[in-house]
Amino acid sequence: MIKRLFIIVTLFATIYGCSSSQMATKNDSSQDKTTPQEKVDQPVDFSTMLKPPEGWHHWDEEQTQFRGISSELAYTKILSDNSPEEKVVVAVIDGGVDTNHEDLDDVMWINEDEIPDNGKDDDGNGYVDDVHGWNFIGGSDGKNVNHDTFELTRIYRSLHQEFKNADTTSFSKKKQEQYSYYKQIKSDYEEEVNRLHQQYNNIESLNQSMQEAKNILDEHYADSSYSYEDIQELDPTSQELNFAKNVMSYILENEIDSTLIADQKKQIYEFAKYGYNPDFNPRDIVGDNYEDKSERIYGNNDVAGPDPSHGTHVAGIIAAERDNGIGVNGVATNTYIMAIRAVPNGDERDKDVANAIRYAVDNGADIINMSFGKSYSPHKEVVDKAVAHANKNNVLMVHGAGNSAQNTDTTANYPTDKYGSAVSDSAATLWMSVGATSWKPNEEFIANFSNYGDETVDLFAPGVDIYSTMPDNKYEFQSGTSMASPVVAGTAALIMAYYPELTAKQVRQIILENSIQYPNQLVTVPSEGNPEESEQTIFPELSVSDGLVNVYKALRAAEEMSQ
Known part of the structure; x- marks a missing residue:
């Protein structure tokens, strides 16, 4: 989940320059409640759907248009008269x-x-x-x-203890190869730590943009009760309103809300405190x-x-x-x-x-x-x-x-x-x-x-x-x-x-x-x-x-x- 949001936030930062975005409560009243047994004759508008129905992965595409695994169909058509052995x-x-x-x-x-x-x-x-x-x-x-910790951190910790103050002039060929590996691991580790910092900054910018867009749309609609469809039909009359429309659309389409943002900030904190912390080692607990x-x-x-x-x-x-x-x-x-x-x-x-x-x-x-x-x-x-x-x-x-x-x-x-x-x-x-x-x-x-x-x-x-x-x-x-x-x-x-x-x-x-x-x-x-x-x-x-x-x-x- 954390990786998925990082990708979403990275894409947001690329598209909008991490300048602004809002978060509004999703309106799930339009969700398709079709059961697996019902054949859907009308086309499903996947472009406006924010979240699929529960259990969609069990469904059959011919019946429901959702690309599930046809397990409900299998139970009905193949297994109904059989018993597991x-x-x-x-x-x-x-x-x-x-x-x-x-x-x-x-x-x-x-x-x-x-x-x-x-x-x-x-x-x-x-x-x-x-x-x-x-x-x-x-x-x-x-x-x-x-x-x-992450495995990269554990490898870095082990090699860093050995090579941080090493005199490379006296290294044998084998030792030089190990030192080269250490330098690569050190570079990878530092890159990941820097990326973590950037992810935190991106999420902070995303959160700020969400609030800005929310304020704009709340003022435009005079209240906060607007849906995804309302936003899609909005014809912006200003650059500010266009920004709010784009940001809110992105937020809703990727199912981002304030709770998710808070969870991810907490996860980044834990990554820094534990995952990428070379001084953290809980293995003594196992014994x-x-x-x-x-x-x-x-x-x-x-x-x-x-x-x-x-x-x-x-x-x-x-x-x-x-x-x-x-x-x-x-x-x-x-x-x-x-x-x-x-x-x-x-x-x-x-x-x-x-x-x-x-x-x-x-x-x-x-x-x-x-x-x-x-x-x-x-x-x-x-x-x-x-x-x-x-x-x-x-x-x-x-x-x-x-x-x-x-x-x-x-x-x-x-x-x-x-x-x-x-x-x-x-x-x-x-x-x-x-x-x-x-x-x-x-x-x-x-x-x-x-x-x-x-x-x-x-x-x-x-x-x-x-x-x-x-x-x-x-x-x-x-x-x-x-x-x-x-x-x-x-x-x-x-x-x-x-x-x-x-x-x-x-x-x-x-x-x-x-x-x-x-x-x-x-x-x-x-x-x-x-x-x-x-x-x-x-x-x-x-x-x-x-x-x-x-x-x-x-x-x-x-x-x-x-x-």
């Missing part, structure tokens, strides 16, 4: 899951061999009271890591020997942690209880969430990611969802071995491609299916990298924050304005490839539940080969640069499969393959 377990490696949520409490994985809260490792797997999963960023005393990357038994059983919002949202997309009369429907039925906490507010550590993957595999997960990522992986070999372990044990891994608006064919995003020298094979075969699409069937079809890659991103899934579960029995729209990944994980789980004879390799093949194709769809390539210089290409150029995941087509293919 297998319980499927999806491990959600994330920042925590609210296991008591009203829409998740009955779909949480339960370790049947563990007696809850008796302080013993009943099943002998090394983890005490791991009833719903495990927390690799907590201590045995019950304390938890919340914030952590492990961090230098021992082979160590596996540490942490605690608190799978919610201090901030389970992200993981709860992800879990709901996959398997929120269907048709229970409350909340939302997950993509998959007969599917259970194994919660594994390894992702702090900051960058996850390679050791924790590797152990989280191994825990999932060794405790019966069929699928692993990984809605996280980073640009540096100093101990990639540890993660590679864990990924290879999952691959060997027929566990499907689904990973969000990332929210940096970058081409991952040329810019690294970890973890990845590509192995280093630590594994003899070249790449994992049971891996899917997922980019995010929006609900707009035009040049904005690709989410403006999504990573992409014709060789490294396998397919796309809905990832903009996805409505799902939040802690404390709440629900919320969120955006990111973090939301697109669980859509695909849920699709895989649904196939496995109804067609358990299929292997993970076959399920992956089915999903990729039965995506919806838009061969002539022109899209704007995600970029943080000047929107006036944005490139456009056709949708198939941005992923391996050239398509958008589709549950209906995938289930039809699974039915044929299983016969």
Whole structure:
């Protein structure tokens, strides 16, 4: 979410010079409330829609014009007379899951061999009271890591201690290479810190512009009750009013309000205090020997942690209880969430990611969802071995491609299916990298924050304005490839539940080969640069499969393959 707003604010700064902008309350009364079962005959005006209906990602395009995954159609047309044959377990490696949520409490994985809260490792797997999963960023005393540094900061801190006062004249060739790497890391670190400062300034300017535009429009309309449509119909009679119209249109179209601005300013503050602070190190909370990357038994059983919002949202997309009369429907039925906490507010550590993957595999997960990522992986070999372990044990891994608006064919995003020298094979075969699409069937079809890659991103899934579960029995729209990944994980789980004879390799093949194709769809390539210089290409150029995941087509293919 933070990355997405930074992109929006950067574009605003480029277009309007960060000079002014307003924020008004969105009028949602015009939202389309069409249900998935109703066929829409009248064209939907996506250009004036500020937010899609709840659950749009489940819908079928032919019925509703929204480019969803046709899951509601699949349940109605394919699965209505069938029953699932297998319980499927999806491990959600994330920042925590609210296991008591009203829409998740009955779909949480339960370790049947563990007696809850008796302080013993009943099943002998090394983890005490791991009833719903495990927390690799907590201590045995019950304390938890919340914030952590970014991986770039950790690398910079380590190298800076070694090279800050070094005499380079006596360096060997190897040492000189290490010093050159340090200089590059130092440059990258300083660039990111400067960028953070600029982002704060941009947001401050955006906030100021919002207030200026609000004052102008309040005076023009004599009150504050004006809608997006009113603003679009406004014929400015002055430069001041034209400025207010442009700014307000931009604000409403990008769903920016004062609460979001405050949240992002708070996040920037936390990035400066924790993420980019070389002197901050919370690892003592965990109590492990961090230098021992082979160590596996540490942490605690608190799978919610201090901030389970992200993981709860992800879990709901996959398997929120269907048709229970409350909340939302997950993509998959007969599917259970194994919660594994390894992702702090900051960058996850390679050791924790590797152990989280191994825990999932060794405790019966069929699928692993990984809605996280980073640009540096100093101990990639540890993660590679864990990924290879999952691959060997027929566990499907689904990973969000990332929210940096970058081409991952040329810019690294970890973890990845590509192995280093630590594994003899070249790449994992049971891996899917997922980019995010929006609900707009035009040049904005690709989410403006999504990573992409014709060789490294396998397919796309809905990832903009996805409505799902939040802690404390709440629900919320969120955006990111973090939301697109669980859509695909849920699709895989649904196939496995109804067609358990299929292997993970076959399920992956089915999903990729039965995506919806838009061969002539022109899209704007995600970029943080000047929107006036944005490139456009056709949708198939941005992923391996050239398509958008589709549950209906995938289930039809699974039915044929299983016969």
